Amino acid sequence: MKRKLNEDFTAAVGALCRLPGGEALRHLTESLENDDPSVAIRINPLKEKSLPEGMRRVAWAADGVYVDGLRPRFTFDPAMHQGRYYVQDASSMVIGAIAGELAGDKPVIYIDSCAAPGGKTTAAISALPEGSLVIANEYDRRRAEALCENIIKWGYPDVAVTSCDTAGYTRLGPIADIVAADVPCSGEGMMRKEAAAVEQWSPALVEQCAALQRSIIDNMWKALKPGGYFIYSTCTFNRTENEENVAYIAETLGGIPVDMHLSERFETIAPGIDTPYPAARFIPGRTEGEGLFVAVMRKPEDEAAASQRHDRRKESRQKEKHSSGAATTEAWIDGDDYELTTDGDRITALPKRWLTTINLLKKNLNVIYAGTEIAIVKGRDAIPSQALAASRLLRRETWAEAEVDYSTALQFLSRQAITLDDAPKGIILLTYDGHPLGFVKNLGNRANNLYPQAWAIRSTHLPDERPDVLKTEKS
Structure with missing residues (x-):
């Protein structure tokens, strides 16, 4: 069904097209009106040794593949709940790739300041050096709970999740080697996926978002170490929220532009519009993915600040409680x-x-x-x-295991009582496809389900046939 775009938005895109670099948007409104969004998943290298065969690769994401054909009913695939893959827009996967390139080969502190629901955070986890600390923040508590669930399922242990205004991060001093700010925006890049993005758009919304973005930039810049990298991104097209904010980081905060050469390495990615600063634009109708803008800045070195930071962190050392x-x-x-x-x-x-x-x-x-x-x-x-x-830390030999079929796996994920044949009494680790699924306490005639109530699949009908996204052909 054709989407009807706001006339002011269409006019704004037309004005962008007339600027230097704006010709990359020439098919944008046509795609937003007529095309369906692409579907992609990102494989978890902590849990899967290889990518599924026969699936097209996402060029800029080592673990990303497109899902062609009808969109699967991902909710009913146990593999997704096991954290073996994450459903994510292909364009957004580039944030993880950028983080990995910037980090080098030593563990870093990485802060994702506007992280829910967790796609970009888990992408960064997969790309960063082993042992890095990943801190994910989300202001909205309900969205923070979803973020927490997705990070837990991904299985990486060196993480922290916070739920607060980014102003709180100014109290930490400069602790992060890399800060990612995928800031709240007017959502123009989501118009193929979300009807609300079309309905809510207005010039006033753009200005409101830009003001909020500046405050987040100011806050998170203070949490960045001298010499550290700031990844700024939005899912929108206008220059107010994109190139103008990059100019603010460079010209007001003193950020040093970092060119990732994305538009040179990948022909479907466009550069910034009417700007002297390096940036990348993912544009529906040109790029196979939804709208995304990204730019990288580096904070100037400051040895005095670095020395002060070291002293402050040493003083904050506390003893943990044990039992x-x-x-x-x-x-x-x-x-x-x-x-x-x-x-x-x-x-x-x-x-x-x-x-x-x-x-x-x-x-x-x-x-x-x-x-x-x-x-x-x-x-x-x-x-x-x-x-x-879900964790990589799990020592599997501690527990008796029971491999379950698809129907039983769905019953477990729906938090229903299940029955296990020939399993010992006590705590049992259920597995599916050979991967951990979760724990039950087997009483003999039935097993108490220990899956979190808040994570349970809520459906009045559970399908008999599995959406085999990972091509495992398990019944």
């Missing part, structure tokens, strides 16, 4: 680089390398998740968490 419950769960995880701590009835594995930084976050921000939740203490028992089942 006998934490000691009993040490055998549940692999690796000696994590310290088990308790907070109320929760036992969590925190990366030793980043304890000081995580404590700094907890002191200054609303941290809703950090590290890997290992267990919940109930009376004298420690019950393994779903986060442990």
